[in-house]
Amino acid sequence: IEKSHNKKVFVIGIDGETFDLIKPWINEGRLPNIANIMRNGVHGLLKSTIHPLTAPAWTSFMTGKNPGKHGIFDFIIKVPGSYNVKLVDSRMRGAESLWNILGAKGKKVGVMNVPLNYPPEKVNGFLISWMDAPGTDCEFTYPAELHNEIKKHIGKYVLTVNFNLGLDDYIKDIFNMIENRAAAADYLMKAKEWDFFMVLFSATDYVQHAFWKYMDKNHPGYIPELAKKYGNVIRDVYEKVDEKVGYLINALPKDVNLLIVSDHGAGPLKGVVNLNRWLEQKGLLRFKKDKRHFAIKILRKSFIVLKRRLPVRIKGLLKSMIPEARDMLESKFLSSSIDWENTKAFAYGAYGNIWINLKGREANGIVKPSELHALEDYICAELLKLTDNKGHKVVEKVYKKEELYRGDFTDRAPDLIVRWVDYAYHSRQRFGEEEKEIFMDAQKMPLTNLEMNGFHRMDGIFIATGAGIRKGVEITGAEIIDMSPTILYMMGLPIPEDMDGKVLNNIFKSECCEEGKIRTEKTAPGAKKNDYEGYSESEAKKVEERLKNLGYI
Incomplete structure (x- = not known):
């Protein structure tokens, strides 16, 4: 044998x-x-x-x-x-x-x-x-x-x-x-x-x-x-x-x-979805609108435009010259962009990850534990209706973390996990306030120094x-x-x-x-x-x- x-x-x-x-x-x-x-x-x-x-x-x-x-x-x-x-x-x-x-x-x-x-x-x-x-x-x-x-x-x-x-x-x-x-x-x-x-x-x-x-x-x-x-x-x-x-x-x-x-x-990567804009549209997230934040937003927008349009050689030179400025802009933007006291849910990560701003768990949580499941059910139902600019369905399924994961580290997971149709879409990784649209052409997104057009x-x-x-x-x-x-x-x-x-x-x-x-x-x-x-x-x-x-x- x-x-x-x-x-x-x-x-x-x-x-x-x-x-x-x-x-x-x-x-x-x-x-x-x-x-x-x-x-x-x-x-x-x-x-x-x-x-x-x-x-x-x-x-x-x-x-x-x-x-x-x-x-x-x-x-x-x-x-x-x-x-x-x-x-x-x-x-x-x-x-x-x-x-x-x-x-x-x-x-x-x-x-x-x-x-x-x-x-x-x-x-x-x-x-x-x-x-x-x-x-x-x-x-x-x-x-x-x-x-x-x-x-x-x-x-x-x-x-x-x-x-x-x-x-x-x-x-x-x-x-x-x-x-x-x-x-x-x-x-x-x-x-x-x-x-x-x-x-x-x-x-x-x-x-x-x-x-x-x-x-x-x-x-x-x-x-x-x-x-x-x-x-x-x-x-x-x-x-x-x-x-x-x-x-x-x-x-x-x-x-x-x-x-x-x-x-x-x-x-192929067909497009990018700005989940935070979608959450804002549903009344579940609010971006800050104070003047100081507006100035940071303008600076960040300018940085993105430069990143998108400058030749690779010049972009590399700028990176070596102003890394601290770039990091400062990004961290300022991320830490100050959302009005947490008026936000029930937010998204972050390379795919569709949504967290509930849960009272007692998050620093400025506003959703009571008794409201959690009803809010999750509402978000799941609404996401399944989501279509892109051409009317195509983009969400195949939305999971609650308990449906997918089991073990001592399940609490590290997002509350909701969005599975895109054929995984042909990418979620805006950061909080994404600089883009107004929910759906974006992947070719126009400054995801990388190399243009992103394929994914997992x-x-x-x-x-x-x-x-x-x-x-x-x-x-x-x-x-x-x-x-x-x-x-x-x-x-x-x-x-x-x-x-x-x-x-x-x-x-x-x-x-x-x-x-x-x-x-x-x-x-x-x-x-x-x-x-x-x-x-x-x-x-x-x-x-x-x-x-x-x-x-x-």
Whole structure:
């Protein structure tokens, strides 16, 4: 009998990769390595978290738990008892990571560039943070000396790309990052002892945000002349990543199970919804109208116009010259824009997140707890009626947080979670008073230095091959929370009982499932505590800039 457990596991994360693109390109012969893995293994859609956002999705991957148990719902977290927010980091994760569960069982791990792993945890092996590390001049690896070791063998390590470039230079930066990531992974997988190894390629996600409209003739921003130049950029990046997949797996020992995973899918961004303007229209939110706030508003509006119209080179120069002024304008605007004493609900975040201004919970709450459910029901019902400027329905469903999440950290979640139709819309991340319209063309929004025209979808990808795994089979029912328990099972280890995910039995040959019965244990060792310490001010500025450039905050 081929054993499916007690195996080493090698995971390649390909951020945002989608079968909507993979399958047609495989049929054209463009992705030979991924095609070969699919033929010799199983594949299927991988359901993301709601929302399908990088921070909660990869955290659910690494914990096997829903966001209510790990506490990461977005790239930001609202500080209890205030209207302030902080960037999330690994210290705010309220559940043990897969790598630490493995390490506690004596397994050696290697983890490269998985989001929400800064500051890097101590692991039984090594770990490299994602772009949520402020830079390579800080301790972004564990152990700290690993950075110099990598530099000695492959040269400078590329943590992320420069989002302040024009399209042509941005493309060059993307390909350089892919080459660098693969070279580092190749060195580490050969130089280090490991039982579990994971490397994440983010390039696919980065280009889908910025180049979707150039390949999609149905996109509202499609321009034939520019499509001739940029229409194949996403395809070219997929091909380069496929090349590196082949490069890495050719160096794997034969007794290793291979997984390829994405945290969410991708598709066109059709528009941006200013939920706070909608709440204002419904009489649930009031913006301040005093003269001082009006002056701040004019300054902020001027900054946005400059950001939208100036050439990339000049924008970069201004950023380096006046970062404090920009940050002051943004913080002043955010802290003073809403009249809290006359606001019942407000929205914040990259997707549709609504908080009730609840008395006893919020600093200036006005909604009585006895009024909460009726107000939530009213907002849900009204949002389902919402249509865009062309009369198209934009809201598929509105969830109360208790419907989606369960666990000790559910109180961190927004009260209402808006699921857009096909996730083709983006919510105005900030309070959004500078725009008067509820619906905005994504092409006109200053979301990023690069124009935002693609965003996330619910369905990521799952591909697996190895001993005991079925061949040439398409599976259904896989979710991102299933990854940690399935990996633990492959490695012959018990599954913590408080994990929400399941072992994907349908990927294994029937005799292997019988031979390797699932074992459970009470809890993952050393569960982490709630921590709001977060980044220093200087660290936060660097990370915020990158996340803004991808439309995440």
